[in-house]
Amino acid sequence: MTGTMMLGLLVLLQGPGHQYRDWDQDQEKSGGADTTIAVRPGTRLEVHDLNGSITVRTWARNEVRVLAEHSKKDQVDIEYGGAVLKVSASSRRGAPRDVDYQITVPTAMDLTLGGVYADVSVEGSTGRIAVETVQGDVVVRGGRSLVTLHSTNGDVTATGVQGRLEANSTNGTVTVEDAEGEMYVEGVNGDISLRGIRSGNVDVSTVNGSIDYHGTVQDDGTYRLSTHNGDVTMTVPTGANATVTVSTFSGDFESDFPVTLTGGRQSKRFSFTVGSGKATMELESFQGSIHLVRP
Amino acid sequence: MKDQWTDRLSEYLDGELPEAERPALEQHLASCEACRATLAELRSVVARAASLEDRPPAADLWAGIADRIGAAGAERKAGARWRALRLTLTVPQLAAAAVALMAVSAGGVWLANSRQGVPAEAARPVSANRLTGVAPVSLVEGPYESAVRDLEKVVQQGRGRLDTTTVRVMEQNLRLIDTAIAQCRQALEADPASAYLNAHLAETMQQKLELLRQAARLAAART
Numbered sequence: 001m002t003g004t005m006m007l008g009l010l011v012l013l014q015g016p017g018h019q020y021r022d023w024d025q026d027q028e029k030s031g032g033a034d035t036t037i038a039v040r041p042g043t044r045l046e047v048h049d050l051n052g053s054i055t056v057r058t059w060a061r062n063e064v065r066v067l068a069e070h071s072k073k074d075q076v077d078i079e080y081g082g083a084v085l086k087v088s089a090s091s092r093r094g095a096p097r098d099v100d101y102q103i104t105v106p107t108a109m110d111l112t113l114g115g116v117y118a119d120v121s122v123e124g125s126t127g128r129i130a131v132e133t134v135q136g137d138v139v140v141r142g143g144r145s146l147v148t149l150h151s152t153n154g155d156v157t158a159t160g161v162q163g164r165l166e167a168n169s170t171n172g173t174v175t176v177e178d179a180e181g182e183m184y185v186e187g188v189n190g191d192i193s194l195r196g197i198r199s200g201n202v203d204v205s206t207v208n209g210s211i212d213y214h215g216t217v218q219d220d221g222t223y224r225l226s227t228h229n230g231d232v233t234m235t236v237p238t239g240a241n242a243t244v245t246v247s248t249f250s251g252d253f254e255s256d257f258p259v260t261l262t263g264g265r266q267s268k269r270f271s272f273t274v275g276s277g278k279a280t281m282e283l284e285s286f287q288g289s290i291h292l293v294r295p
Numbered sequence: 296m297k298d299q300w301t302d303r304l305s306e307y308l309d310g311e312l313p314e315a316e317r318p319a320l321e322q323h324l325a326s327c328e329a330c331r332a333t334l335a336e337l338r339s340v341v342a343r344a345a346s347l348e349d350r351p352p353a354a355d356l357w358a359g360i361a362d363r364i365g366a367a368g369a370e371r372k373a374g375a376r377w378r379a380l381r382l383t384l385t386v387p388q389l390a391a392a393a394v395a396l397m398a399v400s401a402g403g404v405w406l407a408n409s410r411q412g413v414p415a416e417a418a419r420p421v422s423a424n425r426l427t428g429v430a431p432v433s434l435v436e437g438p439y440e441s442a443v444r445d446l447e448k449v450v451q452q453g454r455g456r457l458d459t460t461t462v463r464v465m466e467q468n469l470r471l472i473d474t475a476i477a478q479c480r481q482a483l484e485a486d487p488a489s490a491y492l493n494a495h496l497a498e499t500m501q502q503k504l505e506l507l508r509q510a511a512r513l514a515a516a517r518t
Binding site: 134135152153170171186188189205207208226228229245247248249268269271284286287 | 335460461464465467468471472475478479482489490491492495498499502505506509513
């Protein structure tokens, strides 16, 4: 039985409320940790990774397996107290170097994943997911209830989210696909694309980037797409009912289908109705083009 | 274009227009596109204001910031007051109050967070405290600029703890936002009554606060 396996057994026997350190002095090149911990339902996983990557997948067990590759000089610290399982790395000398985590968690486990120079990937989770990294990409497939994703300098991609999605990239793109629920997406310098969306509440804004929405327009829904410098493309499904307000300062407006203005036209802000006009749609671009297209 | 009914629209929307005058106003609305558009703007402002989240800043920070906007002691009531605010105010007054609240909330909360050395927490709700009400700039520059200066100070103090790439990204994006703000202001000089331009300026100013707040938190988290 290896030292790592013994550590895993120790965790299983002792349960929550303990701190474990996995020194890896006997492995080649980089150290490595492989630890499995039994967790109670309702436990949240919290991982912080200064450099490297975090990859989370799921399984149908009430256990968390932490597989990590790291420098021999570093260690992985796992602390299970209360309802939180914390995973992080430390070093005997300064900050830890790259640590690549592959973590397997119960499907419904809530996840809080943070990094600095770290890519983060989550697949198959049905718990609440919160991810924040400074320089790295975020990729999430799945996720229910509340999913919050943020990267300062990286791309954010969310696929298959069901619930409330809050996604933000300061200096990267945000892509949301095949998602259902409320969508709040923000950026500063990057394009934002939402495809295959089923939502009655969509709020998207960026400063320097284009916005592309392709999804449902529900009768009681609210859809707001706003950019300062970039195009806005709104796909309006056949049969949709919406009151559309278009605002621009020096941009253009184009529509795949004829529209008749219903309100007063003030400069380049005007409204019109599609179908019975039940949904509210606000499309804004200070100096880009606004397109209404059919699927 | 302004007519005799323009200034009565807020009363109408608020249900405070005398019953005897309502039919006349409604008849006027049927034929006046400008008033219909103004009424729609008012409704939009009210809807956006109602969506504001009440996030009182930390008490130790609130006093100083509140002093600057003459609103000390009002923090506990801010959210409720917003929701209860009646449209007996003009649109610019309503917007000014909204943006002042925005600046105070954003600056205060971020300063509080930076002092606490906030760890790499989960991404904060992106749009929960977004404010997109119209904003007459002259009325809100004081509290807004103060909040910006406070946050810039925090960022500057922590700048040395951030790596060069992060600093470059933050500065580049702040420049982008500053350019957008300048373009909005310039556009407003030509069309100061534009509800869209005012709302867009307010939102862009809010985005700058958000980015500064993010930079402050990153700097604090490295300590």
